[in-house]
Amino acid sequence: MSLSPFSMTRVALFAALCVVAAVTFRFSSGVVPFSLVPFVVFLAGFLLPPLEAFLSMLLYLLLGLSGLPVFATPPFGGPLYVLRPTFGFLLGFVLAAPGVAFLSKGKTARRIAQAIGAGMALLYLPGILYFFFAMNVFLGKPVGLWDTVRIAFIPFAGPDLVKAFFAYLLARQILPRLRQSLHSK
Amino acid sequence: MFGRNVIIGQYIPLDSAVHRLDPRSKLLVVALGIVTLFLVQSWISFLFLAAFCGILAAVARLSFRYFLKSLRPLWILLLLTLVLHVFFTQDGVVLFGFLRVSFEGFIKGLFIVVRLALLVVVTTILTLTTSPIELTDGMEGLLSPLKKWGFPAHELAMMMTIALRFIPTLLEEADRIMKAQMARGVDFESGGLLNRIRGLVPLLVPLFVSAFRRAEDLAIAMESRCYRGGVGRTRLKVLRFAPRDYLFLCSAFSTFVLSLGIPWIVR
Numbered sequence: 201m202s203l204s205p206f207s208m209t210r211v212a213l214f215a216a217l218c219v220v221a222a223v224t225f226r227f228s229s230g231v232v233p234f235s236l237v238p239f240v241v242f243l244a245g246f247l248l249p250p251l252e253a254f255l256s257m258l259l260y261l262l263l264g265l266s267g268l269p270v271f272a273t274p275p276f277g278g279p280l281y282v283l284r285p286t287f288g289f290l291l292g293f294v295l296a297a298p299g300v301a302f303l304s305k306g307k308t309a310r311r312i313a314q315a316i317g318a319g320m321a322l323l324y325l326p327g328i329l330y331f332f333f334a335m336n337v338f339l340g341k342p343v344g345l346w347d348t349v350r351i352a353f354i355p356f357a358g359p360d361l362v363k364a365f366f367a368y369l370l371a372r373q374i375l376p377r378l379r380q381s382l383h384s385k
Numbered sequence: 386m387f388g389r390n391v392i393i394g395q396y397i398p399l400d401s402a403v404h405r406l407d408p409r410s411k412l413l414v415v416a417l418g419i420v421t422l423f424l425v426q427s428w429i430s431f432l433f434l435a436a437f438c439g440i441l442a443a444v445a446r447l448s449f450r451y452f453l454k455s456l457r458p459l460w461i462l463l464l465l466t467l468v469l470h471v472f473f474t475q476d477g478v479v480l481f482g483f484l485r486v487s488f489e490g491f492i493k494g495l496f497i498v499v500r501l502a503l504l505v506v507v508t509t510i511l512t513l514t515t516s517p518i519e520l521t522d523g524m525e526g527l528l529s530p531l532k533k534w535g536f537p538a539h540e541l542a543m544m545m546t547i548a549l550r551f552i553p554t555l556l557e558e559a560d561r562i563m564k565a566q567m568a569r570g571v572d573f574e575s576g577g578l579l580n581r582i583r584g585l586v587p588l589l590v591p592l593f594v595s596a597f598r599r600a601e602d603l604a605i606a607m608e609s610r611c612y613r614g615g616v617g618r619t620r621l622k623v624l625r626f627a628p629r630d631y632l633f634l635c636s637a638f639s640t641f642v643l644s645l646g647i648p649w650i651v652r
Contacts, residue, residue: 203537203540204604205603208544209604210600212551213547213599216555217596219548220555224556262545263549266412267515267520268520370590373590374590374593377594
């Protein structure tokens with residue numbers, strides 16, 4: 201695989217945006233944090249091609265796992281973040297961004313709704329399953345599947361849908377301006 | 386501006402033997418140390434690993450304060466683990482009514498707490514003594530054998546470095562655009578939630594457009610300097626294993642093996 205410098209810098213840009221979103225808005229409430237990272241995930245989906253969207257989220261994940269404090273919840277980074285129950289959401293980001301990118305190429309409202317729905321599913325399914333798995337298998341705090349959904353899904357699904365919708369509105373504003381001001385693309 | 390010291394703040398630039406170690410050897414030892422920490426089952430093993438961390442921290446001239454600081458965001462998790470084990474272990478002594486307290490649970494909980502704390506200490510030593518650039522260089526070095534099968538180790542490390550460089554730029558840019566729009570009369574601070582969100586549009590749209598342009602400028606600069614990935618590229622600072630790296634690797638491996646084997650030797 202060889203990436204053009206144009207792809208590389210865009211991927212790096214969105215990984216950096218994720219870091220900025222995670223670092224500047226750290227209000228943690230309970231176990232699963234409120235963060236603006238999903239907003240950036242959806243934006244990456246709407247603004248980048250699928251491969252670049254995927255790589256940018258992967259890069260964000262790797263930055264954090266290599267020990268830099270870039271995640272939203274303490275300890276903010278390091279390989280042991282894999283043990284946090286919310287690590288699944290980070291995997292969800294990596295899947296959701298290319299999913300949205302893949303589906304959002306159409307312009308119709310139905311296509312956009314599909315993209316947002318698929319993005320939410322790709323974000324939350326790994327998140328919830330990992331949370332359930334982590335709590336029961338290696339953290340030794342048995343939680344039922346329904347309780348997991350109640351802790352990790354219900355309080356966040358609404359805000360995340362709103363974030364996804366705003367991301368779409370913002371992307372719609374940004375895209376025509378990009379076409380004007382960039383040489384490539 | 387907010388956030389910047391969060392990113393750079395972890396690394397403490399000192400000149401110690403641990404700082405001068407090759408980042409590849411540090412990354413390797415940390416990865417193996419984490420595996421060891423999960424495999425060990427006895428207190429004596431922890432003693433060995435803790436002593437090893439202590440020696441490293443002393444050689445690196447890191448004060449105990451830094452470790453307390455990195456443990457602070459985790460102390461609720463640690464306390465909760467301990468409390469849950471004390472109260473929810475099955476073979477407890479009934480205190481009153483339904484409440485049971487288990488000494489065995491306490492020991493078990495303490496074991497997990499010590500394990501998590503040591504994990505934090507190990508990774509903290511790495512991030513305190515290794516700069517982000519060294520970390521990405523080290524990762525590229527360790528992953529480069531995978532290049533044979535088409536794994537983009539160089540590209541990944543390059544993108545990590547670029548991303549790190551973009552973070553302060555983005556924060557500065559956001560700050561500048563915000564001031565520019567305030568000078569034009571945009572109100573970021575009053576009104577209801579919806580108004581405030583709408584107020585973010587004149588900040589976010591130019592921010593993204595200019596960020597994309599910066600990314601493109603950088604790509605053009607790279608292309609015009611004939612950047613073509615890692616093939617045949619030379620670097621200013623070549624990572625080289627020094628004798629101290631071999632000494633470090635050997636001592637770390639022997640500590641890990643010893644801490645895994647000691648329960649059988651002592652028994």
